[in-house]
Amino acid sequence: MPNALSRGIFNLFFGAKRKPFASLPGPQPGILGTAGDFLGASPWDVCARYGREYGGVTLIWMGPNPGLVLNDPALIAEVYESPRRMEFEKGNISEQIRPSTTDDTSFTAELRGDWVQKRDMEPTARPWAAESLAEMVGPMQAAISESVDALLKRDAIDLAPDLRRLTFDAFSVALVSEKLPDQVFEDFMLLAKAADARIQAKLPLKFVKPPKGFEEAKARFYGHFVDRIREARKRQGSRAVDVMSRYLEEQPGIDDQVLAHMLGGTYFGGAFSSSVTLVGAFHQLNKYPQAAERLAAEAASLVADGPLTFGKLEGAKWTEAVAFESLRILPAVRVMTRTPSKDARLAGVTLPAGSMIMITNQHLHRDPAHWPDPDTFKPERWLDGGTTRDPLGSGHFFPFGRGPRACVGADFAMTFLKTALATIASRVKVHVDSTEPFEEGFFFGVVLPKGVTGKLVARTAPSSEDVRVRSA
Numbered sequence: 002m003p004n005a006l007s008r009g010i011f012n013l014f015f016g017a018k019r020k021p022f023a024s025l026p027g028p029q030p031g032i033l034g035t036a037g038d039f040l041g042a043s044p045w046d047v048c049a050r051y052g053r054e055y056g057g058v059t060l061i062w063m064g065p066n067p068g069l070v071l072n073d074p075a076l077i078a079e080v081y082e083s084p085r086r087m088e089f090e091k092g093n094i095s096e097q098i099r100p101s102t103t104d105d106t107s108f109t110a111e112l113r114g115d116w117v118q119k120r121d122m123e124p125t126a127r128p129w130a131a132e133s134l135a136e137m138v139g140p141m142q143a144a145i146s147e148s149v150d151a152l153l154k155r156d157a158i159d160l161a162p163d164l165r166r167l168t169f170d171a172f173s174v175a176l177v178s179e180k181l182p183d184q185v186f187e188d189f190m191l192l193a194k195a196a197d198a199r200i201q202a203k204l205p206l207k208f209v210k211p212p213k214g215f216e217e218a219k220a221r222f223y224g225h226f227v228d229r230i231r232e233a234r235k236r237q238g239s240r241a242v243d244v245m246s247r248y249l250e251e252q253p254g255i256d257d258q259v260l261a262h263m264l265g266g267t268y269f270g271g272a273f274s275s276s277v278t279l280v281g282a283f284h285q286l287n288k289y290p291q292a293a294e295r296l297a298a299e300a301a302s303l304v305a306d307g308p309l310t311f312g313k314l315e316g317a318k319w320t321e322a323v324a325f326e327s328l329r330i331l332p333a334v335r336v337m338t339r340t341p342s343k344d345a346r347l348a349g350v351t352l353p354a355g356s357m358i359m360i361t362n363q364h365l366h367r368d369p370a371h372w373p374d375p376d377t378f379k380p381e382r383w384l385d386g387g388t389t390r391d392p393l394g395s396g397h398f399f400p401f402g403r404g405p406r407a408c409v410g411a412d413f414a415m416t417f418l419k420t421a422l423a424t425i426a427s428r429v430k431v432h433v434d435s436t437e438p439f440e441e442g443f444f445f446g447v448v449l450p451k452g453v454t455g456k457l458v459a460r461t462a463p464s465s466e467d468v469r470v471r472s473a
Contacts, residue, residue, distance in 0.1 A: 003029060003037065010031070011032060011062075015030075021351065025349070027059045027060035036064060038061075043441055045361055048072070049364040052072030052364030057072050057076060058073055067350075069348060069357075071348075074397065077396070077399075080347070081402070081404035082404035085345075086112065089112075089341055089342070092338045092357065093340075095108070097200045098199065098200065098445075100211065101193065103223070105259050105263060105266070106262065107123055107126075123263060125410045127248070127251065129247060138309050138420055141171045141174055141175055142308055144171045145171050145421050146428060156456060157455070160283065168276040171421065177226070178241045187218075193445050226265055230260055233246055267410065279422070283433060287433040287436055287455070288378065293430070317419065320426075324422060327418075329366050330366065333448050334448075337359075340354075341356060427460070434455050439451060
């Protein structure tokens with residue numbers, strides 16, 4: 002808490018601004034407002050603490066500017082799902098990442114602008130998306146199995162970067178039928194680092210310069226997809242089993258550059274969050290070996306008579322439960338922001354246009370009033386009606402967000418997660434060096450696990466070559 006002098010200075014200059022918000026609880030502001038609480042701390046931990054200490058709504062001050070932290074499902078629904086959602090935009094994040102992700106994706110579009118049109122154009126939102134997704138399970142399994150073979154040859158792995166590359170490669174096979182060259186991955190990471198620098202900048206964005214080689218990397222990254230699209234248009238005969246080919250078949254008039262931007266944007270939308278979820282899953286499975294062995298047994302049964310299929314995954318209830326529990330206890334995205342585009346009433350007060358609204362799932366995903374043993378990894382809570390009680394996007398479980406603007410790729414992400422969990426668990430035991438809580442950083446709006454190291458130990462299972470042959 003700021004000292005008496007700091008609080009006094011704030012009240013001297015901004016006391017009149019506090020009066021309209023007197024009905025709301027929150028920490029006492031000092032010279033920096035309450036921004037000091039966030040210095041050197043994870044924002045999701047601060048927001049969760051506010052939920053425990055102040056309840057569903059907390060008044061914060063970013064310097065002299067009021068804002069809210071929401072831990073109340075009803076208020077979050079008002080911002081995300083009610084007709085009033087049109088009053089609240091994503092705020093700075095769209096401008097922060099736009100240079101890296103382009104303006105052709107729905108993520109950076111404004112609700113009051115062309116968001117609906119851009120969302121409908123996303124590959125994962127097209128009418129044929131579910132059918133196309135079902136076709137991707139076998140190819141993704143083969144790609145993941147191939148990555149596992151490579152990781153098995155190493156004495157040690159760092160789960161966060163290694164599973165990130167595994168995820169990137171599996172996404173590539175789903176999107177364009179094959180893994181992409183190292184240069185494409187390196188360009189992707191440079192673009193992501195440029196966006197992250199803007200997200201975490203303490204200065205106005207006009208003073209944040211892109212890293213050396215940014216424009217060249219951006220041209221190469223998206224240009225790679227343009228080249229593939231043009232090559233695909235020239236091919237005759239059977240369609241490849243990938244998102245790009247299906248999109249060109251269903252909508253041949255799509256602009257090459259726009260489709261390239263959407264394909265490239267898929268990695269920004271899910272490669273970091275999906276790989277982080279896998280890190281959390283295997284960290285927890287190592288801590289709870291009975292859950293891990295149950296996953297391995299189910300996974301082995303899924304691949305015993307042939308490659309994975311979408312239908313098999315639909316029946317893999319323990320695999321789904323592990324995925325859901327990982328998303329509950331260690332969600333990759335834990336803090337989201339909204340900004341009223343004009344003065345707006347919320348929680349009984351009037352927020353000025355441009356105010357920050359922080360929405361967190363950290364507290365609600367572990368709320369002891371809702372979840373028995375909330376800090377314990379218990380996949381069984383999702384069996385026997387658990388997914389009906391707490392479906393994705395509900396009040397106490399929203400790892401992909403809530404409402405119409407929830408992650409457009411959530412179904413793709415869930416299918417990838419289940420495919421990855423089943424494939425990896427059927428092939429190897431993931432040994433993690435420590436099951437103690439790992440240090441968490443922040444990168445591209447996503448939690449970044451640090452120092453989660455270990456190694457893969459082979460089980461008796463088909464090799465990646467066997468998987469590819471049986472998938473053919």
